Amino acid sequence: MKPAYQQFRYESLESLKMALFQIRANKIRSFLTALGVIIGIVAITMMGTAINGIDLGFEKSLAMLGYDVIYVQKSSWSTMGQWWLYRNRPDLKTEYAERLNRIIASTPNSQLLIAVPQISTYQASAKYRERLIEQAFALGTNHEYLQTASGNLSAGRFFTPTESAASEMVAVIGDDIASGLFPSEPALGQSIQLKNSKLRIIGIFKKQGKFLGLFSFDNQIIMPLGAFEKVYGKKMFITMRVKIRDQARVMEAKEELLGMMRRIRRIPPGKEEDFSINEQQAFKSQLDPIKNGIAVAGIFITGMSLFVGAIGIMNITFVSVKERTREIGLRKALGARRRTILLQFLIESIMICLIGGVVGLATALTITFAIGQIMPDFPIQFSLNLIMASLVVSVLTGIISGLAPAVTASKLDPADSLRYE
Amino acid sequence: MENEAVITMKSLCKFYEMGDQVVHALDAINLDFERNDYAAIMGPSGSGKSTLMNIIGCLDTPTSGSYELNHQSVAEMDDDELARIRNKEIGFVFQTFNLLPRLNCLRNVELPLIYAGVPPEERLQRAEEALIKVGLKERMTHKPAELSGGQIQRVAIARALINKPSIILADEPTGNLDTATSHDIMDIFGALSNAGNTIILITHEEDIARYTRRIIRLRDGKIESDNRQ
Numbered sequence: 027m028k029p030a031y032q033q034f035r036y037e038s039l040e041s042l043k044m045a046l047f048q049i050r051a052n053k054i055r056s057f058l059t060a061l062g063v064i065i066g067i068v069a070i071t072m073m074g075t076a077i078n079g080i081d082l083g084f085e086k087s088l089a090m091l092g093y094d095v096i097y098v099q100k101s102s103w104s105t106m107g108q109w110w111l112y113r114n115r116p117d118l119k120t121e122y123a124e125r126l127n128r129i130i131a132s133t134p135n136s137q138l139l140i141a142v143p144q145i146s147t148y149q150a151s152a153k154y155r156e157r158l159i160e161q162a163f164a165l166g167t168n169h170e171y172l173q174t175a176s177g178n179l180s181a182g183r184f185f186t187p188t189e190s191a192a193s194e195m196v197a198v199i200g201d202d203i204a205s206g207l208f209p210s211e212p213a214l215g216q217s218i219q220l221k222n223s224k225l226r227i228i229g230i231f232k233k234q235g236k237f238l239g240l241f242s243f244d245n246q247i248i249m250p251l252g253a254f255e256k257v258y259g260k261k262m263f264i265t266m267r268v269k270i271r272d273q274a275r276v277m278e279a280k281e282e283l284l285g286m287m288r289r290i291r292r293i294p295p296g297k298e299e300d301f302s303i304n305e306q307q308a309f310k311s312q313l314d315p316i317k318n319g320i321a322v323a324g325i326f327i328t329g330m331s332l333f334v335g336a337i338g339i340m341n342i343t344f345v346s347v348k349e350r351t352r353e354i355g356l357r358k359a360l361g362a363r364r365r366t367i368l369l370q371f372l373i374e375s376i377m378i379c380l381i382g383g384v385v386g387l388a389t390a391l392t393i394t395f396a397i398g399q400i401m402p403d404f405p406i407q408f409s410l411n412l413i414m415a416s417l418v419v420s421v422l423t424g425i426i427s428g429l430a431p432a433v434t435a436s437k438l439d440p441a442d443s444l445r446y447e
Numbered sequence: 448m449e450n451e452a453v454i455t456m457k458s459l460c461k462f463y464e465m466g467d468q469v470v471h472a473l474d475a476i477n478l479d480f481e482r483n484d485y486a487a488i489m490g491p492s493g494s495g496k497s498t499l500m501n502i503i504g505c506l507d508t509p510t511s512g513s514y515e516l517n518h519q520s521v522a523e524m525d526d527d528e529l530a531r532i533r534n535k536e537i538g539f540v541f542q543t544f545n546l547l548p549r550l551n552c553l554r555n556v557e558l559p560l561i562y563a564g565v566p567p568e569e570r571l572q573r574a575e576e577a578l579i580k581v582g583l584k585e586r587m588t589h590k591p592a593e594l595s596g597g598q599i600q601r602v603a604i605a606r607a608l609i610n611k612p613s614i615i616l617a618d619e620p621t622g623n624l625d626t627a628t629s630h631d632i633m634d635i636f637g638a639l640s641n642a643g644n645t646i647i648l649i650t651h652e653e654d655i656a657r658y659t660r661r662i663i664r665l666r667d668g669k670i671e672s673d674n675r676q
Contacts, residue, residue, distance in 0.1 A: 033564030040561045047549050356545045359506060360606070361534020361562035363527045440533075441506040444541070 060382030062335020067386025073324030166254025182229030193252020355443025375428025383420025459512035538607030
């Protein structure tokens with residue numbers, strides 16, 4: 027067995043050398059041939075990177091929301107967009123939070139820890155002198171808000187129970203608001219104008235980044251409930267933020283909260299509730315179809331470009347076999363067996379595809395890096411698996427596209443090939 | 448050992464179908480070659496000499512009849528076995544030289560050894576020895592394009608010799624060379640014959656055939672004459 031193995035090794039090595047010779051001797055042709063694979067691999071890796079990035083961005087964003095907070099709201103996150111389902115539901119009230127807390131306090135072993143009210147609008151605009159920020163996220167809550175939210179203050183403090191109870195016109199603002207309205211001076215202690223009211227800034231949040239690269243927590247303006255209602259009125263979007271004891275038992279917590287809310291809303295048994303309890307899981311189930319859609323589209327596009335690339339390589343390899351008919355005849359006359367010839371042409375097409383794959387990977391990495399530089403918030407993740415997958419796909423493309431021409435070459439009649447002009 | 452047969456052919460036939468017509472390229476050939484034979488096969492085009500050369504060289508198999516090379520029956524061999532026989536038993540020299548233009552002389556000459564599974568160091572050493580034998584010591588790392596026709600054919604002869612074959616089969620080896628170079632090449636064949644090699648030439652030139660010790664003439668797929676000189 028050993029001599030046979032040795033022979034195979036020498037033949038493969040020879041084939042590899044010849045393949046590299048051949049590729050170097052026909053640089054432009056090899057490049058054009060490999061182009062299909064290059065494009066295919068760029069498509070694969072970019073797609074994979076995008077999907078990885080979405081996952082990563084999503085994880086980050088979920089962490090931002092806090093894994094241990096569930097939300098009582100008028101509508102459900104998992105059927106977002108179907109507003110007509112919720113249009114006729116009665117509005118929630120911020121007082122529910124207090125009643126929830128009372129029930130929680132009287133329930134032994136409750137999975138819930140605390141409920142915090144929140145009233146909010148996405149369409150706030152904040153003004154300081156001639157500077158204006160639109161589309162800010164204004165939020166009214168009480169002094170316990172920070173127990174249900176991530177984020178630390180970089181300056182100042184959150185409002186006190188007294189300020190909260192007295193509806194003082196004070197605000198804690200996100201980093202984007204602070205740097206947008208006060209680019210060159212400290213924001214702390216200044217007053218910003220929301221509609222016709224002025225709020226004094228008492229605290230500033232550290233920068234948190236964007237949620238899914240889209241929605242930012244850095245443009246929040248958080249104020250006491252009463253202050254919010256003075257500015258925007260009571261008819262705004264109301265949420266009860268409820269912190270749970272154990273995120274592993276979120277379903278139990280949801281059940282418990284559901285029961286409490288039904289009591290508060292006096293919904294008789296058997297009747298459907300007119301509110302929704304949301305948690306991050308709902309986002310995930312929303313995102314999965316999108317992710318799968320991207321993946322399917324990606325596989326299709328990638329498959330098409332690789333298919334076109336493979337046909338190109340097959341074509342070129344056929345031409346190469348034709349051109350080198352005499353060489354094949356000679357090699358056979360000198361003792362090359364069928365599989366030696368097969369191997370030679372197969373290795374050649376694999377090498378072209380592999381080189382194409384590596385160039386494609388380098389291109390994709392460059393693009394990824396460039397996107398990362400231009401849009402630092404855009405979630406991107408390049409993984410080792412992706413690199414391995416690309417190389418495997420390259421080699422497979424080489425084998426698939428090289429097989430038919432290589433078999434043709436291996437079956438050539440040596441006597442005829444030697445006479446081929 | 449003097450009269451041991453290297454090649455034995457008995458009622459060897461090769462037919463080709465051309466449309467509905469059957470061409471008898473070789474028609475019941477009986478022919479032996481002994482060790483250290485130095486023979487020329489001659490004949491006009493269409494006489495079957497190329498077909499005979501292909502069969503002797505194991506590039507083709509006969510339609511019927513037997514062909515034994517070194518006591519191995521070649522007629523029933525499959526492609527891979529034929530490849531092994533070509534590699535081990537036969538050294539080819541072609542009219543058109545057939546060197547690979549991208550490779551230097553040494554790499555061209557070592558080619559059969561790669562297919563024989565010989566380790567690289569030994570390949571190189573044997574290729575050097577073969578090139579020295581044909582007088583190309585100074586040109587070993589040149590590529591074919593940098594050599595004259597006669598030098599190229601000498602590289603090809605070195606390649607034919609390298610695996611110590613049972614026979615050297617030369618198909619019009621001087622067909623692309625001028626007269627003076629042709630005689631140089633024939634001198635090399637003469638020396639190889641004197642060293643004990645078995646050589647079969649295919650040629651249509653009388654003065655080339657006269658270098659050999661045996662002239663076989665073919666006509667219409669049959670042996671017309673077989674004279675030893």
